[in-house]
Amino acid sequence: MKRQLAWRASLVGVAALLSFLYILPSIPGFSPLPAWxxxxxxxxxxxxxxxxxLGLDLQGGMHLVLEVDTEKAVEIAVERRVAxxxxxxxxxxxxVARLERRGTRQIFLEITEEKxxxxxxxxxxxxxxxxxxxxxRTQFLLTLSGREVAVIQEQAVEQNVEKIRNRVxxxxxxxxxxxxxxxxxxxxxxxxxxxxxRAIKLIGKTALLEFKMVDERSRDRNIVEEALKGKVPEGAExxxxxxxxxxxxxxxxxxYLLEKKTVLTGDVLTSARVQFDPDTNEPVVAFALDRxxxxxxxxxxxxxxxxxxxxxxxxxxxxxxxxxxxxxxxRGQITGRFTPDGARDLAIVLRAGALPAxxxxxxxLTVGPSLGQDSIRAGVQASIVAGILVVSVMAxxxxxxxxxxxxxLLLNLVMMLGILAGIQxxxxxxxxxxxxxxxxxxxxxxxxxxxxxxxELRLGKTVRSAIDTGYSKAWVTILDSHITALITAMALxxxxxxxxxxFAVTLAIGILINLFTATVGTRVVFDWMxxxxxxxxxx
Amino acid sequence: xxxxxxxNIDFLGMRRxxxxxxxxxxxxxxxxxxxxVRGRANLGIDFAGGTSVQVRFEQxxxxxxVRRAIAASGFPEGELQQFVGGHRLFxxxxxxxxxxxxxxxxxxxxxxxxxxxxxxxxESSNEVGPVIGRELQxxxxxxxxxxxxxxxxxxxxxxxxxxxxxxxxxxxxxxxVVLGIFFLLGNEITLLIVxxxxxxxxxxxxxxxxxxxxxxxxxxTRRRDSLAEMINVSINQVLSRTIMTSLTTLLAILAIFLLxxxxxxxxxxxxxxxxxxxxxxxxxxxxxxxxxxxxxxRRQAVGVKRQAQSLH
Numbered sequence: 001m002k003r004q005l006a007w008r009a010s011l012v013g014v015a016a017l018l019s020f021l022y023i024l025p026s027i028p029g030f031s032p033l034p035a036w037x038x039x040x041x042x043x044x045x046x047x048x049x050x051x052x053x054l055g056l057d058l059q060g061g062m063h064l065v066l067e068v069d070t071e072k073a074v075e076i077a078v079e080r081r082v083a084x085x086x087x088x089x090x091x092x093x094x095x096v097a098r099l100e101r102r103g104t105r106q107i108f109l110e111i112t113e114e115k116x117x118x119x120x121x122x123x124x125x126x127x128x129x130x131x132x133x134x135x136x137r138t139q140f141l142l143t144l145s146g147r148e149v150a151v152i153q154e155q156a157v158e159q160n161v162e163k164i165r166n167r168v169x170x171x172x173x174x175x176x177x178x179x180x181x182x183x184x185x186x187x188x189x190x191x192x193x194x195x196x197x198r199a200i201k202l203i204g205k206t207a208l209l210e211f212k213m214v215d216e217r218s219r220d221r222n223i224v225e226e227a228l229k230g231k232v233p234e235g236a237e238x239x240x241x242x243x244x245x246x247x248x249x250x251x252x253x254x255x256y257l258l259e260k261k262t263v264l265t266g267d268v269l270t271s272a273r274v275q276f277d278p279d280t281n282e283p284v285v286a287f288a289l290d291r292x293x294x295x296x297x298x299x300x301x302x303x304x305x306x307x308x309x310x311x312x313x314x315x316x317x318x319x320x321x322x323x324x325x326x327x328x329x330x331r332g333q334i335t336g337r338f339t340p341d342g343a344r345d346l347a348i349v350l351r352a353g354a355l356p357a358x359x360x361x362x363x364x365l366t367v368g369p370s371l372g373q374d375s376i377r378a379g380v381q382a383s384i385v386a387g388i389l390v391v392s393v394m395a396x397x398x399x400x401x402x403x404x405x406x407x408x409l410l411l412n413l414v415m416m417l418g419i420l421a422g423i424q425x426x427x428x429x430x431x432x433x434x435x436x437x438x439x440x441x442x443x444x445x446x447x448x449x450x451x452x453x454x455x456e457l458r459l460g461k462t463v464r465s466a467i468d469t470g471y472s473k474a475w476v477t478i479l480d481s482h483i484t485a486l487i488t489a490m491a492l493x494x495x496x497x498x499x500x501x502x503f504a505v506t507l508a509i510g511i512l513i514n515l516f517t518a519t520v521g522t523r524v525v526f527d528w529m530x531x532x533x534x535x536x537x538x539x
Numbered sequence: 540x541x542x543x544x545x546x547n548i549d550f551l552g553m554r555r556x557x558x559x560x561x562x563x564x565x566x567x568x569x570x571x572x573x574x575x576v577r578g579r580a581n582l583g584i585d586f587a588g589g590t591s592v593q594v595r596f597e598q599x600x601x602x603x604x605v606r607r608a609i610a611a612s613g614f615p616e617g618e619l620q621q622f623v624g625g626h627r628l629f630x631x632x633x634x635x636x637x638x639x640x641x642x643x644x645x646x647x648x649x650x651x652x653x654x655x656x657x658x659x660x661x662e663s664s665n666e667v668g669p670v671i672g673r674e675l676q677x678x679x680x681x682x683x684x685x686x687x688x689x690x691x692x693x694x695x696x697x698x699x700x701x702x703x704x705x706x707x708x709x710x711x712x713x714x715x716v717v718l719g720i721f722f723l724l725g726n727e728i729t730l731l732i733v734x735x736x737x738x739x740x741x742x743x744x745x746x747x748x749x750x751x752x753x754x755x756x757x758x759x760t761r762r763r764d765s766l767a768e769m770i771n772v773s774i775n776q777v778l779s780r781t782i783m784t785s786l787t788t789l790l791a792i793l794a795i796f797l798l799x800x801x802x803x804x805x806x807x808x809x810x811x812x813x814x815x816x817x818x819x820x821x822x823x824x825x826x827x828x829x830x831x832x833x834x835x836x837r838r839q840a841v842g843v844k845r846q847a848q849s850l851h
Contacts, residue, residue: 051611057802065671196664197644362668364643371593371662378800385798386791393787429802430734436795437738440788444745447787451780458545477752480697481745484690488741491686492734495678500734505737 005531009524013443015516016411018044019418026051026421038364045422052421053175055502058376060192060369062199066164066359068184073156073357074149075104082107083261088123092116097138105144114138140465146467153184156357161186164203166352171202171345186359196366197524198341206314206358207349209266211297214308214320218257227257235260239310241317244337256317263300265354268293270392272350274343277335283343286333287350300327313346379432386436390443398450400538404525405446408517412442415513416506430503438510441485445518449474450539463537464530471523478518482511546775551767554827561712561824568715571722580722583729586676588669590642594650596626596659604653605630612649614642622801627662642666645721679733686737687711690744698751701832706747709825713743717812726805735806739813742788746781746821753777754826766833770826778822785818 021044024030024037033049056063076102085107086099097195098110107130111120114137124132130142144152164186165178177189193199215236217223227238237260243252272287289297301309301323310320311334318336338346391409394402412444416435420427453470461469489511492504529537574580583589604620609617609630620629632642643664650659687707695703714736721728753773761769789811796807 053603067670360668361666363671364664364666366643366661366665367663368661370595370660374662375800375802378798379795379803382795382797382799382803386794389790389794390787393790397783430731433738433795433803433806436791437742440742440791441745443787443791444784447780447784448749451777451783455776469829472551473756477749480694480748480752484693484744484748487689487693488686488737490745491682491689492737494685495682496734499680500730503734 001538002531005181005524005527008520009528012411012517012521012524015415019415022047022418022421023052023414025049026417037525040340047422048424050424051422052417053426054372054376055381055426055431056189056191056365056372057367057429058372058427059191060367060372061189062193062196063363063366064187064190064203064361065181065363066160066188066204067362068157068160068186069358069360070153070156070184071104074144074152075101076357078105078107078144079151081130085109085123085127086268088126089120092118092119092123104173105149107142109140109142111138140497157184157186159226159356160359162498163353163355164188167202167348170348170458171199171351173199185362188320192369194367196364198345200361200364200508202349204361205267207268207346207352208314208354208356209350211263211265211300212310212312213263213300213304214257214310215257215259216307224257228255233257239312239315239317241320248458254317256310258312258317263309264289264293264296266350267353268296269350269353272347273342274347275333277333282335283338283340284333284335285338285347285350286331287491289330289332291330297330297332298326298328311462345404375429378418379429383432383436387439390439394443394446398446398539401453402520402525405443405450407445407525408521409439409442411521412438412510412513412517415517416510419509419513420506425505427504428502430500432505434503435510437507438514441511442483442514442518444481445474445478445514446522448477449518449522453537453539457539463534466537467523467526467530471519475519478515486511546778547771548775548778549771550774550829551830553823554831557819557823557827559821560715564716565712567719567721567723568717571719572715574722575728577754578810581725581727581733583727584631584633584665584667584672585730586672586728587633588667588672588678589631590646590664590666591629591631592643592646592664593627593629593662594647594659596654596657597660598657599626600628600654600657605650608649609646609655611653612645614646617646628674633798660848675730679730682733682737682766683714683740686740694748694751698755702829705825705828705832706744706751708828709747709820710740710744712820712824713813713816714740716816716823717809720812721805721809726808729805731802731806732809735809735813739810741760742810742813743817743820746785746817747825749780749819750774751829754829766830770830774822774826781818781822783816789814 021438025033080114082101089096094116095112097112102107102108129145129148131145133141135141135369140252161178161180168176179187181187181273183446188203190199217233232238236257238255239258240253240255242250245251268289270288272285275286277284305323308320308322311318320336391406449470452474453466456466456469486508489504489508493501496504603623605619614632618631630646643666691703691707694706753776754770757769757773791808792810795803799807
């Protein structure tokens, strides 16, 4: 009996001490950590030296759920093959009647002369991932295979995660979380962000930079008018430039008739940074191209002196300067009434690169830092008051036994925080609610045991045997109630999202701890009392 | 110290009254559920999709002026809720099926223009697309179903099948009643409220299990008592525990309700209602249901026996 008690007592003591050491980094007064903690750390399974982190609802911040338009990624991939095939076919001098993308996954090619068939087939042979079906002697229909579609979609999401991570890193957010969720979704969490709108723009912008020639035919006003009515000439498209007032609101849109063919895209950018235009003193984004890009840029500008070159970002024309002379060095700038922040963000996204597929923001949950602090303060205050109430009721009603139960509650709380620190959980508001509920369960277990002991005492049993029977009979009930609560917690964890999961985790941990403290923790004290020959139990 | 000593209350005798009250309350809950499924209830934007913005002004604001500003931003259907003090506002726009970004920004901009002399800060803003809302609804439904299924099987295994079913009925009863009250109060049903409902399901189940446990124990030890006596004695035996636990927990949650801030107010309200209803149902609904079921079963069994005898 004595040895068994000693063993259990040391178990409780070790649990309490371990938990306390685990929480130490989270206690404000102990940062920086005392030197001895570092020596103790390897002995206690090396807990993380960081404090328990607070969820976005407590410290403020932004939670974004993005959905990647993977179908668009497929479309872009097919579009790129169209351009490649066009280049190859033209290179062989084959005359093409029609070459276009059909739907998102097909390419249709029609040549004028049947004798070029062999050459075309050779070119198309370079695309084994596209199933070929002939619709006639001069017509080809290529369909992207299902497997290739899956690969493209997968890569699009992966690359988007990568690009978004680069952008966030450059933007400078402390401890961001960028995580893939499911097939097409990306979760982005930015703690402590000050300007949510700006962050969304930075993350969600596709940032596809394109250089396109303004179509020669747009010198004729009539053709432009017709195009605006819907009769866009072959090989051209209409894009708009937004005219902004000083407050940044769109006041007008200027149409441009551009060649559909893209001269260059932002892939070839090696740098992008903010500069100030010496004439207007407005911020501009200056960029530099890599060697291959610079060569193409030089060729195109050299061949088209006097024409206008449009700089297009995500389908909007930013400017369309007239080419004065050949631009050789591969340098240029984007103007467009930027604010300094806007210019800085554009430079960031251009450096990080375009998203391979556009994203939609399907959920945006933002909590300002002030509300977070209010919530913490209110939550802490309420918990303290609730704690004091519970502790006093227990001590008042069950006397010494109540005080023992209160110590068990404290142990409960310390172990809970210790485990949360150990698994590096994030504490959220629902998580705190879960802790509160655990305290409720702990109280219930003790009440069950104490009422049972009282009953046994009323039957005239000795203190020792009343405690024994009380515990063993209450144990069955406690086990049943805790397991049913655990089932609920597991269901919540399986089907819940973020905050609900936090609640489920704290609840489950609390249930397990409580099974320990209510049955081993308090029991140690009572057994010790009876061992010392106590005749009357204050309960 | 003891609040109540040994009691001998005839809880089973009050079962007709209790069943009537419960049936009425449950019907409200069922109606609320139907309305939720039809999308007619006050669903939070996390379920229904849409935008919510919470702002705090430096000085109190006039609601009508806010309403005009929100209408000007293109969302005349926006709903307003003003918190204590008058300078804190909650604005909500239900989903229109469009992409979500920009609504919160548009509202903010209009407010800034309308209240240029009374600056405000955005305390929180949520934009949830309709797809996410539907997914959350489904997930919540699954969570409820799976946890109920798990609980029935566990109790059916630990006690007997009838107890499992009755415990589930009592739990459903509690969840539906609280849901019904929330519906009648017009309070928003959010993910946090669903969490509270599941929590109270767990809580009320504990209460029921405690009583059932005692009944099971008494089945073994008090063979000579009638079923009614046995159930009544069991309830009376655990009554002090039931009241003590409920009061303590209620006190703790009351503190959170009063001091825990707006975010936790509805959550703790649901829990408080749940504790009251759960305590009531474990005493007045669950055990009497076991009694009814057993008695009917026995009467039928006796009837079958008589029929069998008359055939001979």
